Amino acid sequence: NAGVTQTPKFQVLKTGQSMTLQCAQDMNHNSMYWYRQDPGMGLRLIYYSASEGTTDKGEVPNGYNVSRLNKREFSLRLESAAPSQTSVYFCASSGRTTSTDTQYFGPGTRLTVL
Amino acid sequence: GENVEQHPSTLSVQEGDSAVIKCTYSDSASNYFPWYKQELGKRPQLIIDIRSNVGEKKDQRIAVTLNKTAKHFSLHITETQPEDSAVYFCAASSYNQGGKLIFGQGTELSVKP
Numbered sequence: 001n002a003g004v005t006q007t008p009k010f011q012v013l014k015t016g017q018s019m020t021l022q023c024a025q026d027m028n029h030n031s032m033y034w035y036r037q038d039p040g041m042g043l044r045l046i047y048y049s050a051s052e053g054t055t056d057k058g059e060v061p062n063g064y065n066v067s068r069l070n071k072r073e074f075s076l077r078l079e080s081a082a083p084s085q086t087s088v089y090f091c092a093s094s095g096r097t098t099s100t101d102t103q104y105f106g107p108g109t110r111l112t113v114l
Numbered sequence: 115g116e117n118v119e120q121h122p123s124t125l126s127v128q129e130g131d132s133a134v135i136k137c138t139y140s141d142s143a144s145n146y147f148p149w150y151k152q153e154l155g156k157r158p159q160l161i162i163d164i165r166s167n168v169g170e171k172k173d174q175r176i177a178v179t180l181n182k183t184a185k186h187f188s189l190h191i192t193e194t195q196p197e198d199s200a201v202y203f204c205a206a207s208s209y210n211q212g213g214k215l216i217f218g219q220g221t222e223l224s225v226k227p
Contacts, residue, residue, distance in 0.1 A: 033215075040123070042203055042217040043158065058214060059115075090157065102148065103215060105157040 002026055004106035006091050012112045013081045021076040021109050023091030031094045032074035033103065034058075034066060036087040043090065049074055081113045116141040118206050120218025127194050128226055135221045137204035138186040144206040147180060147187045148215070152201045161202075162189070194225045 007022045025032065030051045035043040035058075045058030049068040063085060065077045074093075078085060091106040117140040127133050139147075148163035164171045164178045164187065171178050175194075180187040191198055201222050205215040 040219060042120075042219045043205075043215075044217070045214055048214060059216070102160050102163065105159070107157050 004091055004093055004104050006089075006106035006109050008109060009107065010110050012114065013078075014114050015082060017081050018077070018079050019081065019111075020078075021089055021091075021111075022073070023075065023106055024073045025091075025093040025104070025106075026072065027093060027095070027104065028071070029093035029095050029104075030071070031101075032068065033092040033094075034064075034074070034076045035090045035092065036060065036085075037090060037108075038087050046076065046089075081111075083113045085111065086113045087111060116144060116206055116208070116216040118204060118216050118218040120204050120221060122221060123219065124222045124224070126224045126226065129194060129196060131194055133191045133194055133198070133223055133225075135189045135202055135204070135223070136186060137188070137206075137218050138184075139206040139216075140185070141206070141208055142182075142185065143208040144185075146207045147178070148205050149178060149189050150203045150205065150217075152203065152220075154200075158203060191223075194223075196225050196227050199223055199225045 004025045033048040034046040037043050044060050047066040049055045052071045055066050067075045089109045092103040094101045094103045120137045145166035150158035151161045152158040164180050175192045177190045201220045203220050204218040207215045
């Protein structure tokens, strides 16, 4: 039981390049989330998916797109990376649909945009 | 929408002392308040949570209190140990926001031996 996994662990992009961050969970959770973490700003929600087939914007969605590929997988795409998107990205999942429940985090992806 | 403020941003204590971290929230509909611990270079991990129908919850050296009237909640760590050194985040969520967690800015706790 791996929990929440993320790939890649590290990535360096040039401004304007695109990439997709992958996230998968094996806990049969309904809800999945993408956060970014910047120094002194805590964790900010980018997008979330309350259930398979649905996605919604969080606090900071601009410049990102997401896909809930199936119940296990939730990907985050940067279409045209900008230096302001340099951050650590965490994926998380929780057990119930649009409900308050423990969120389990993946190990994170450290992204640098030059 | 919900806004969560966390204080202090840094906290240094001597081993064995107590540490208290405070958070305030703005949405009166919030009903779930978890606390996460994040060690350097690691993922955030839940250490304790409290729901709005409870005023206090304890788990060994860790306790959380909730004052819904004042819209604030606090994390209390007693008999601190060097391994308690980490960044701690509070968060809040409510059903009317789809269960999204809104996090505070974090508190870097340093426990000096």
